[in-house]
Amino acid sequence: MTPSRDFASRALGPVEQYRGEAQADPQSAPERSAGNAVPPDRAHELFGASMPVMRRYADLLADAGVQRGLIGPREVPRLWERHLMNCAVVEELIPRGAEVVDVGSGAGLPGVVLGILRPDLSVTLLEPLLRRTVFLQECVELLELENVAVRRGRAEEMKKELRADFVTARAVAPLTRLAGWALPLLRPKGSLLAMKGEQAESELEAARADLSKQRPCVADVIRVGRGKVDPATTVVRVTVTSESGRSTTSRSQRAPGGRKKRGRKR
Numbered sequence: 721m722t723p724s725r726d727f728a729s730r731a732l733g734p735v736e737q738y739r740g741e742a743q744a745d746p747q748s749a750p751e752r753s754a755g756n757a758v759p760p761d762r763a764h765e766l767f768g769a770s771m772p773v774m775r776r777y778a779d780l781l782a783d784a785g786v787q788r789g790l791i792g793p794r795e796v797p798r799l800w801e802r803h804l805m806n807c808a809v810v811e812e813l814i815p816r817g818a819e820v821v822d823v824g825s826g827a828g829l830p831g832v833v834l835g836i837l838r839p840d841l842s843v844t845l846l847e848p849l850l851r852r853t854v855f856l857q858e859c860v861e862l863l864e865l866e867n868v869a870v871r872r873g874r875a876e877e878m879k880k881e882l883r884a885d886f887v888t889a890r891a892v893a894p895l896t897r898l899a900g901w902a903l904p905l906l907r908p909k910g911s912l913l914a915m916k917g918e919q920a921e922s923e924l925e926a927a928r929a930d931l932s933k934q935r936p937c938v939a940d941v942i943r944v945g946r947g948k949v950d951p952a953t954t955v956v957r958v959t960v961t962s963e964s965g966r967s968t969t970s971r972s973q974r975a976p977g978g979r980k981k982r983g984r985k986r
């Protein structure tokens with residue numbers, strides 16, 4: 721048996737144990753708490769009707785996710801606040817029915833969380849590493865997420881294959897490199913939503929000039945989830961502004977109706 725097959729068969733156990741549970745009525749599923757971490761009250765408010773499925777995802781992360789080395793064991797006690805809830809509030813920035821590509825999804829953060837919370841979204845989890853895509857595919861099937869698909873590959877190789885209204889990413893790459901991968905995947909007016917830490921503003925300022933060279937865009941830093949998560953989640957949003965490939969003409973150069981003013985003849 722090859723090492724990868726051996727790994728795959730060993731890895732199936734912890735996830736398989738949830739299969740019966742996932743196929744049962746979500747309302748009647750046992751009230752598990754991932755790694756004995758009790759979901760905070762605010763998790764119930766945030767996740768509402770999707771709480772039973774979110775609990776099962778938390779269990780998958782805490783069990784198979786840890787056993788397969790997809791998340792560290794020390795993350796388990798803070799799975800809810802630091803990971804699931806922190807990712808969930810990004811949904812505030814995504815309108816109904818949008819198509820989302822989660823670049824570097826890893827164990828499914830934030831893509832699986834968004835897919836569970838927002839069945840109206842169509843989410844593609846993009847991840848290059850096989851053992852991660854295996855876990856993600858198992859999550860999609862066990863949690864019966866009909867609006868979520870898994871794609872194995874590197875973002876920079878998907879320019880011709882994927883198009884999205886939003887690209888999400890958490891802990892994947894520095895902003896300039898991430899934008900180089902994500903902006904080509906976006907439709908006009910689409911946005912990259914990069915979850916970042918405390919240094920988001922300075923990272924954006926350092927990257928700003930490079931971003932507009934890649935594709936005409938505007939960028940800002942937004943804090944989402946105030947009152948739902950503490951601290952609020954920081955997102956760098958980079959929105960594509962023009963398809964021309966050149967910098968946008970400033971308003972003062974435009975005549976009413978959108979035509980360019982002709983230069984005055986002298």
Ligand SMILES: C[S@@+](CC[C@H](N)C(=O)[O-])C[C@H]1O[C@@H](n2cnc3c(N)ncnc32)[C@H](O)[C@@H]1O
Nearest residue numbers: 823824825826829847848849874875890891892
């Ligand atoms: C630190 S992990 C973060 C995973 C997840 N987003 C999270 O927050 O837990 C970074 C992930 O990005 C993936 N990755 C690295 N380079 C990539 C690329 N070029 N395109 C897509 N994903 C990539 C890695 O395989 C890894 O799963």
